Amino acid sequence: MMRGGLLAVLGLLLMLAIPAQAVEIEEWETDEGLRVLYVAAPDLPMVDLRLTFDGGASRDGDQSGLASLTSAALRHGTADLDADALAERFESVGAEFGTSSLRDMAIVSLRSLTEPDWMETALDTLASVLAEPAFPESDFERARRQALQGLQRERQDPGSVASRRFYELMYGDHPYANWPRGERETLEALQPGDAHDFYRRHYTSGNGALAITGGVDRATAETIAARISAALPQGSAVDPLPPVPVRDEPVEERIAFPSEQAHILIGTPTLRRGDEDHYALTLANHVFGGGGFTSRLFQEIRSQRGLAYSVSSRLQPMAVEGPFRIGMQTGVDQADDAVAALREQLVRWHADGVDADELDASRENVVNSFPLSLASNSDIVGLLGMMAFYDLPLDYLERYIERIQAVELEDLNERLRARIHPDAMVTVIVGGQE
């Protein structure tokens, strides 16, 4: 329903005086079984491709950092092109080739002009990367050294130190506890063959999906998808991740750090993609700390008390329970006050819920800002990639506003009490003395 196109929503949006234009998601599967989502966006002579694979850091196993290093190694070249030549091929036609790796997904993206010669060079180069990525030892060694330096950079950043420990405490033995950048010991043990094997197992047509948007018609998009699909290794979907153990008691950890600010994180695993409570909790969180300048946390902690520049809460639905997370930074001398203030807000939100005015204001923001989230090709390809990866139904966007509209106050507060547990949260404070 890019830019509001799907009919059911169109009606709803018009009722709300939100303009909408017709845009449709088209879906098909390639011969090799790669799911494709496509939206035509003919206005600009550019195309965006986004491949997502179930090959993020949650698939590292005991080789922490492998997914990340595999992703980086896709830039090291192919059987015929070394790293320099590969970069040259993309950049000489103004194409932007990217690889990245999160906890859930591995992403390969390409942005190109649709000028035929230039697009052909970009697509041909992408196909060769996917078909025969080389994992040359010397490049791999360099990438490993860069990854180790990345760990050093994290150690000088209190926010990264806090985040790493936060995930360890939240997820324990679950794969989400694994830090995507890896550990020194595991990085040092990785071999180029490990990246090669990880690639063959995870970057397959049966374990991924492709999102396409831009100035290419359906027939051209199908040709592009077929080429990419044929280039990928064949393989099947990996097994689902294990469930996240339920936490039933709080834990707090303080880590000394020579910083002026303490970095505070409070949260717990909460929500997975496709959970029906997503809508109620999204609105509840918008009121609490997800709504930017108007949220309670911003008002109480920043505007009223001046304790922080940045304070917010976020719900991050993932393949299995992703975190609900409150974050702020404050001068080390007032860290205790700040933690107490956050907890007070958290407890009040949970116990008393939100009120009707707050719900109305948040709902209006979510509904009325919907066209903004589909306003650019970047937005669209990002959403398509997310939908494809999490296997969301094609009417997900179409029904999103409808479901947000359907949330009732009492139900929201009931779901908030049921799903958020202030007395069983992880708290990490990095900064100041122990």
Added chain:
Amino acid sequence: MRGRNLIPALFAALAFAWPLAASATMAEIESDVVEATLDNGLTVLVLEDRRAPVVANMVWYRVGSADEHSGITGISHMLEHMMFRGSEQYEPGEFSRIVSRLGGRENAFTGRDYTGYFQVIGRDHWETVMAMEAERMRHLRLQEDEFQPERDVVAEERRLRVEDQPNSLLREQFMATAFLNHPYGQPVVGWMTDIQAYTVEDNQVWYDRFYHPNNAVVVVVGDVDAERVIAAAREHFGEIPAGDLPELKPRTETPQRGERRITVEAPAELPYLMMGWKAPVLNTLDDPADAYALLVAAGVLDSGEASRFAREIVRGEELAGATSARYSPFSRLDDLFLIAAVPTAATDVETLEAALLDQVERLKDEPVGAGELERVQARVIASEIYQRDSVRSQAFQLGMLETVGVGWQEGDRFVERVRAVTPEDVQRVAREYLVSERRTVGVLDPQPLDGADAPDPAAQPYGDGMGDL
């Protein structure tokens, strides 16, 4: 994470993303900006873009840290924060609540040469937010009880962005070393004791001095009718009288006499090296060729994975884990051509510096290859198209060019000018500007993080609680 942003410097990457039809096949999307100047001096720029039912509405003021003097550094940024804390018509926070209910996303930013406010919002609501911007242009209510906590917020912002970021600490002191009397030596966020000593009156003076229609640019990009936007701007801003603007002192940097060097010690794991050469910009040059040649020189060194630094310093010799080279032709005053890098574990800073300087010397000694030049140009052409994917980016660039004094029309010449750069031009500007008498070098010398030798934050002069609750 939302927050009001600082833009301490324009990045070369930004400069690379500027519109103009570059080849015959792209001619059909050439920009079509409509400009109007109201009787009170307000400039209005409108660009229709109907790809999506959204609009970017921006107001830019020609005031930033370059207008500040010692003792009140960062006051432009502080005032930016106060613009959200109440006016005659809207109580504190109400502006943001209205924008939020309309589904808008808003923020503000302060740079060296400008302060800007924006909303991105559905196409039915741009006039509502435009009217609200007009109201706060002259009817801000600066109040002590709103100011006090916001000053603490700004102090926290500085801690977050600078004090606890070793590379930012180096950058700040590096700039202060490179420029003695020229205002780009001052941090946009302001020095900590300056922040802690602001008063409401400082903000009022700044607001009254600079927030006038004849010192502002309104930019609207998106699903709008240009004539309607200009009519609305007349309606909402037209009654505001022009103000007396202060005459800008030149503050031209005193001639540098020899290379400058500093070391910054901070708790960190990794060293960091910065080098900058004083360089002219479009505003200070009679002939734009030098500025564009410097832009291309930075692109040859470091734009993309195929550029020289990536090939030779990061991959080839493996002396650095990360590098950058940047230069922007778009600022009010002379600026720096900047190179920065993080040495690898096996490299000392001196070796890295020598290798980077060798690359600079190579720009002087031999002409850039045709393929390299084509690659840089291809990236510029592509960026020009990609840029149009976002109404906010397009509005930002129009406002930025206009506010720094270059004029938005420069955007229409950008690709053409980049394409006109020859290998000889690059060689000439490298020889003229990338010389030791114009150079400042800064090195971050990492100190232990374990606390043994780390400074006690409470012992810092600005940790005295002045800004704390």
